[in-house]
Structure formats: C-alpha cells, structure tokens
Amino acid sequence: MCYGSSVLDRIGQVVLAARNQAGRTRDEIALDAGIQPQALESLEQGKPGLTTTQLVAVARALLLDPVALLSGRKEERPVPSVFLRHAPMQDFDAQDYSVLDEALEESRRLNRLRELLGRKPLLLQANVFQTREAAADSPDAPAWDGYKLARDVRRSLGQTKEPLSDIRELIEGRLGATVVVRQLVSTKVTAATVRADVAAAIVLSDTDSQRTSNPLLARVIVAHELCHALFDPLAGGLQIVLDENNERKTNAAERRARAFAAELLLPLDGLVSLLGPSLSISDADTASQLVARARSHFGTPHEIAVNHLCNHGFIHISIRERLEHDKTPFTGMVPTTSLPRASEPSIAVREHVEVAHRDGHITDGEARAILSLDRLAPLPWDPPAL
Numbered sequence: 001m002c003y004g005s006s007v008l009d010r011i012g013q014v015v016l017a018a019r020n021q022a023g024r025t026r027d028e029i030a031l032d033a034g035i036q037p038q039a040l041e042s043l044e045q046g047k048p049g050l051t052t053t054q055l056v057a058v059a060r061a062l063l064l065d066p067v068a069l070l071s072g073r074k075e076e077r078p079v080p081s082v083f084l085r086h087a088p089m090q091d092f093d094a095q096d097y098s099v100l101d102e103a104l105e106e107s108r109r110l111n112r113l114r115e116l117l118g119r120k121p122l123l124l125q126a127n128v129f130q131t132r133e134a135a136a137d138s139p140d141a142p143a144w145d146g147y148k149l150a151r152d153v154r155r156s157l158g159q160t161k162e163p164l165s166d167i168r169e170l171i172e173g174r175l176g177a178t179v180v181v182r183q184l185v186s187t188k189v190t191a192a193t194v195r196a197d198v199a200a201a202i203v204l205s206d207t208d209s210q211r212t213s214n215p216l217l218a219r220v221i222v223a224h225e226l227c228h229a230l231f232d233p234l235a236g237g238l239q240i241v242l243d244e245n246n247e248r249k250t251n252a253a254e255r256r257a258r259a260f261a262a263e264l265l266l267p268l269d270g271l272v273s274l275l276g277p278s279l280s281i282s283d284a285d286t287a288s289q290l291v292a293r294a295r296s297h298f299g300t301p302h303e304i305a306v307n308h309l310c311n312h313g314f315i316h317i318s319i320r321e322r323l324e325h326d327k328t329p330f331t332g333m334v335p336t337t338s339l340p341r342a343s344e345p346s347i348a349v350r351e352h353v354e355v356a357h358r359d360g361h362i363t364d365g366e367a368r369a370i371l372s373l374d375r376l377a378p379l380p381w382d383p384p385a386l
Helices: 005-022 026-033 037-044 052-061 066-070 094-116 141-157 167-175 209-213 215-231 252-265 268-275 284-298 302-311 317-325 347-358 364-370
Strands: 081-084 178-182 191-196 199-205 237-240
Touching: 005 037, 005 066, 026 037, 026 052, 037 052, 052 066, 094 178, 094 191, 094 199, 094 347, 141 167, 141 215, 141 252, 167 178, 167 215, 167 347, 178 347, 191 215, 199 215, 209 215, 215 252, 252 302, 268 284, 284 302, 284 317, 302 317, 347 364
Parallel strands: 081 237, 178 199
Antiparallel strands: 081 191, 191 199
C-alpha cells in the first residue's frame, strides 16, 4: 500500500508520541515489531520504507489499533485479559498469544462493521454489564453470584424462562462477543476467553473431542465462557487459574462461571414453570423423571441438569451421586450450536461483511482482506462461475 507524505507524517507523529508515552526505546519497539531500529526511526520521521504488515506489527507493539494507525490516527488498544481455566493442569504455550490476539481482532471487526452499517451497539458494547470479582465471602457465594448474573443477562435479553436456541447466535447477535474455533498449541486448553474494553472473543479448541462429539456440551462450554467475557475483571494480560476439580479449591471466578452456565441454560423461573415448585424429591425414580424432563426441555447434558436441580432444591442432595451415574434419556430435537470451522472468521463477521459488501460500504478487496481470502478468490456469496 502506498501512503502520501501527509499520511506518513501523521503516522510517524503517532508512533513517536505513543513510544514516548510508553517510555520505551526504539530498540525495544523494533524488536517487538520484528523490524530494524533504523526503519522505525525513519517511520517516526515520516519517511517511507515499511510495508503495511510491518506497520501493523509496530501498532501492536505500541498497543495501538492497526487500522487507525494506517490512516494516521491514534487509537489505543488495551492489553487484553485472557482467561484460561479448563483443565486440571494448564500447558499454555506462548505461541497461542497470536491466535488469541487474532480472535480478539474478530470482535473488533464486528464492532467496526456494525458501526459502518449504522447498527446500534450490542449489550457488551453498550456497557450494560459491569465486570467485578466473583463473590467469595462464603462457600456458596460464587455459585449464587453466578445465578444472579445469569438472571440479569436473561432479563436484558427479555428471555427469563424460555429454552435458549442457538447460543452462538445469541452471543454474537445480541450480546456482542464473537465465537471462533482455532487450532491451539496448548493442548490442554479446551476453551479461552479474551477481552479488551468492549471487544471480546470466545475461542474454542478445534481438538476438543468431547465438545465435537456432544453438541449439548458445546452449549455449556460457550455459556461458561460468556460469563468470563461479560463479568471477569479486566486486569490485562494472561490470567491462568488452575481448576483442581475440587470444589473447595476451585477458583471463585470459575465456580461462578459454572453456576452462570447452568442458570443461563436452566433458568429457575423456567424450571418452576416446567416442573412445579421445588419439593426436594428423594425418590430416585421420580427425580430421574424430573432430570429427563428438564434436560430435554432446556437442552443440557445429564450431569448439569442433575446438579442444578439439586442445588435449587428440586431434588434432595442425598441422591445426587446416584443420579449422576444413572443417565437419563434426551428426547426431542438437540438444539443447534452453530460454530465456524477452524480458522474461519466468526459467523457474525462473515454475515456482516456480506451485507456491507452488498450495500457498497466495502470493496471486493476489503471484503477478501477481512475474510482472509486470496485477492483473486471468489467471495463466498458470489454466484458460481458458469
């Protein structure tokens, strides 16, 4: 891409000001961006010489928005918060930083496309929900905190009792996070959430065989990650919290997310409408029937239904362990959780690109760039060549 002298001057001024504000040397920024210090010095003086890819690398090294920098504007990009809490042992590999950064960029793309199309901010972008530490003043506090937050989300959506259909569609279309599937070097991380300011992405590992073989589990995982995306404090940087599979040792934010996912999928008001008042049933056969009705109606795995009905007093806690081992049948249609294929853009981004292109807001080249297509590749919505 060619830049005029005035644009290069503005880019140079932005880079110099950002570097000075950060208190970092040219050598440090150049090393982070993978360029020579002399090239960075020339850039700060408004001289040509760097490619668009190198300018994007400089922007990321300075925590600036790359798109804004390329037009000579300064927009800061907060350090993202990354939440990884999904295995007894974590093996996060630094190579996945770039994967998570690109996933976060998907959310930023969706935000920009919505602005371009003149659409209202979604709930995350409108700051409807406030981040905060999980309650931990008693053993049950994180769970009750999660229940409350799930009810708050459902009220904001106007769906206090109903089963949720495609939860991916709900998250991208109403709440404002994006959902992608990526190949991770970190083999024990099945899911991650990354957020910076009003951009957030849920990243699912493409090697999670349990999720791919069980569509009901996919709903739970995505709902769980949504709690992290909406409510976990934004301290910046990578946050790894080991889940030791011991209820007393598990991190409070993780316990809150588990309860949030259960209540979001199996809302108490909906359970009362379906099953009647909670009576602390202790007869195993009757309890199994309640579990089967609840999980089939709301679309969850057996285990989450058992635990949630026990926690809300529909079933007596004394028979929880027995019920967990006696699997109940799932009847009816399994609800869809539509997900993009690994390495593809989020479904919402792809849909918004198509609309923006059709309405003339972006060019063929811009559409291909957003979708990471070759410059000569046909666009997915183009009619097939005869």
